[in-house]
Amino acid sequence: MITYSNKIKEIAKRLLKECRAEMVIGFRKGSIPMMNEPCFVRTDEQADDLVWDSHCGINLANYLTSRDEKIAIVAKGCDSRNIVNHIVENKINREQLYIIGVPCQGMVDKRKILAQTEGEVLQITETENGQITVKSANGEKTFSKSDVIQQNCSVCIQPNPVLYDEMVADPVQGQTDIDQFADVRALEAMSTEEKRAYFDELLAPCIRCYACRNACPLCYCPTCFVDESKPQWLGKSQDIMDIKTFHFLRAYHCAGRCTDCGACERACPVGINMRILTKKLNKDCLDLYDWQAGMSIDKRPALDVYQTNDPEKFIK
Amino acid sequence: MKNLLELMGVEPDRIHFSWISSAESTKFVQVVNEIAEKVKALGPNRHFVKQEAKVA
Ligand code: SF4
Numbered sequence: 195m196i197t198y199s200n201k202i203k204e205i206a207k208r209l210l211k212e213c214r215a216e217m218v219i220g221f222r223k224g225s226i227p228m229m230n231e232p233c234f235v236r237t238d239e240q241a242d243d244l245v246w247d248s249h250c251g252i253n254l255a256n257y258l259t260s261r262d263e264k265i266a267i268v269a270k271g272c273d274s275r276n277i278v279n280h281i282v283e284n285k286i287n288r289e290q291l292y293i294i295g296v297p298c299q300g301m302v303d304k305r306k307i308l309a310q311t312e313g314e315v316l317q318i319t320e321t322e323n324g325q326i327t328v329k330s331a332n333g334e335k336t337f338s339k340s341d342v343i344q345q346n347c348s349v350c351i352q353p354n355p356v357l358y359d360e361m362v363a364d365p366v367q368g369q370t371d372i373d374q375f376a377d378v379r380a381l382e383a384m385s386t387e388e389k390r391a392y393f394d395e396l397l398a399p400c401i402r403c404y405a406c407r408n409a410c411p412l413c414y415c416p417t418c419f420v421d422e423s424k425p426q427w428l429g430k431s432q433d434i435m436d437i438k439t440f441h442f443l444r445a446y447h448c449a450g451r452c453t454d455c456g457a458c459e460r461a462c463p464v465g466i467n468m469r470i471l472t473k474k475l476n477k478d479c480l481d482l483y484d485w486q487a488g489m490s491i492d493k494r495p496a497l498d499v500y501q502t503n504d505p506e507k508f509i510k
Numbered sequence: 511m512k513n514l515l516e517l518m519g520v521e522p523d524r525i526h527f528s529w530i531s532s533a534e535s536t537k538f539v540q541v542v543n544e545i546a547e548k549v550k551a552l553g554p555n556r557h558f559v560k561q562e563a564k565v566a
Pocket residue numbers: 253409410411412448451452453454455456457458459469472
């Protein structure tokens with residue numbers, strides 16, 4: 195990880211010096227452990243703040259929307275797929291970008307660590323061979339990284355960037371024969387009543403803070419439908435129906451675009467797995483249209499094209 | 511759309527899609543009757559309804 199960080203710093207400095215980029219978007223250490231924050235580097239000194247470790251789960255593509263300067267951006271697999279989305283959706287030009295590709299080994303889920311640690315987490319270190327050591331107020335504990343990784347990373351199919359100008363290291367071995375959609379299938383198999391109960395329970399703690407929406411690179415509308423008041427599309431209360439409608443519509447706006455980067459779930463202060471909704475749509479897109487979002491800048495999104503063989507069984 | 515609604519717990523028979531030309535009056539009647547029948551069988555939708563605001 196240190197080698198990644200050093201390489202990123204080096205590339206960032208070079209790009210700024212050569213004026214290939216006016217700004218480098220990457221990560222720096224946050225004020226508390228496991229909370230790296232995005233940073234926007236414009237000078238040589240700032241470039242020294244750049245880091246890479248297992249806490250870079252925020253999706254940086256979110257910061258590219260409608261920018262007009264030349265930007266270099268650090269991108270892991272899912273970030274790069276969202277960058278592709280942004281290019282396809284005309285939110286940024288390919289020519290403006292210099293993509294620093296990072297082969298990703300998965301991001302740590304801080305909730306998993308916190309659940310298994312007593313006392314405040316003071317420091318966290320990791321080794322190249324996947325051991326994570328957590329120092330807390332009550333002592334020290336070592337985890338194997340694979341046990342505390344984010345759920346979406348454990349079923350990730352594209353850890354290497356799909357689009358990049360330079361890689362910081364050799365590509366990592368991607369996972370094959372994993373079952374991406376086991377959780378969706380389990381839910382599909384439930385009865386209507388059970389499904390309803392599942393979502394009632396899942397979404398009840400939602401406080402409508404919209405952190406999930408804000409963290410998602412797909413949600414770039416200047417005014418989101420949930421914020422409109424004239425007309426008001428959606429009740430602003432915490433009535434379970436309003437919550438459900440918000441989540442249903444949010445997911446639907448991501449149909450055929452979501453890369454399952456996990457930024458939404460990661461951002462949620464109450465730990466709701468709202469990704470199950472977008473995953474269902476991802477699964478349908480794959481089954482019905484053989485489509486996975488953000489894999490190539492030359493392909494039009496599933497919901498953007500018509501083909502004579504599009505499935506139409508649902509139409510009478 | 512239908513798939514996700516179903517996943518969230520709306521009964522499949524509540525949602526119908528059809529393509530009917532303005533010249534196809536018989537098909538229109540047929541489809542409407544069919545939908546009415548199916549929805550009647552399910553009864554009123556009591557789940558996806560927002561209750562009156564609770565006043566503390
Ligand atoms: S909906 Fe969530 S998982 Fe999908 S692209 Fe947006 S932030 Fe990532």
